[in-house]
Amino acid sequence: MNWFVNTLGTSIGKKLMMAFTGLCFCGFLVVHLAGNLTLYGGKDFFNGYVAHLHSYGPLINVAELILLTLAIIHVLTGTFLFFGNLSARPKRYAVNKSAGGRTIGSATMPYTGFLMLIFIIFHLFNFHFADHATQTVFDIVSNAFAAGGYVTIYIISMVIVAIHVSHGFWSAFQTLGANHPKYMPLIQGLGTAFSLIVGIGFGFIPIYVFTA
Structure with a gap:
């Protein structure tokens, strides 16, 4: 057991945790996008999907707890790696080359990750923690995306997600x-294709709701 704990404490161990939790979130994005696409079926179809999802009861709470745990691990591990890299190389190189496959995604990973965290918190407060007693989830989504400012924030956030992914x-x-x-x-x-599917798939939903 000690070898496992010691491994996770190393730089390689942290990167393995980042990889595992990251792929778990990629899987979640697929499931979440598939559910969100039911919005195109109209109010009754989408609310029916939400009702079916909630019928799983405690299993949904377990899934949310697992996602929260994975998120904490991913964010904390990424933060440790980021500051660890800064302390190991406090000064930037004199020449910043893009050789070695360096892309906008790799160059901005910590920053897009931080922006995604802010958006997720914002998103949860607007949807997950919204008042579900007096309105359906479809109504919550419709009201949120009726505001052009929120649609803009959401689309920009999906671009950031696509870059990160x-x-x-x-x-x-x-x-x-x-x-x-x-x-x-x-x-x-496949990574590029997946990022485009996620970015476009989620990004067009607020546009559709706003213009419907």
């Missing part, structure tokens, strides 16, 4: 040992 997806597989010249280009391509 574009690097995080393939980087997680690389950390877990899938760094092979034969497969890595495919994984990178």
Whole structure:
């Protein structure tokens, strides 16, 4: 057991935790997007989906607890790695080159992650912790996306999510040992495709609701 704890305390261990929790959130994004797409089916269809989801009762609470735990691990581990890298290299290199596959996603990972955390808290207060006693979830979504300012914030946030995921997806597989010249280009391509699906899929929902 000590070897496991000691491993997690190392830089490699932290990166493994980041990779595992990151891929878990990629899976959550797929499920969450699939559920959100039921909005296109109209009020009754979407509310029916929400009611079916809530019918699982305690299982939903367990899933939320797991997601919260994964989020805490991901955020804290990412923070430790970020400041650890800063302390190891307090000064920037004199020449900032983009060689070695450096992309906007890899260069901005800590910052897009921080912005995503702010958005998630904002999102939870507007939807998850909203008043569900006097209005349906569809009404909550419709009222939120009736405001152009919120639609703008949401779309910008989805762009940030897409940028973060574009690097995080393939980087997680690389950390877990899938760094092979034969497969890595495919994984990178899948990461780009996945980030576009997430960004466009979530990003068009507020536009649809706003213009409906």
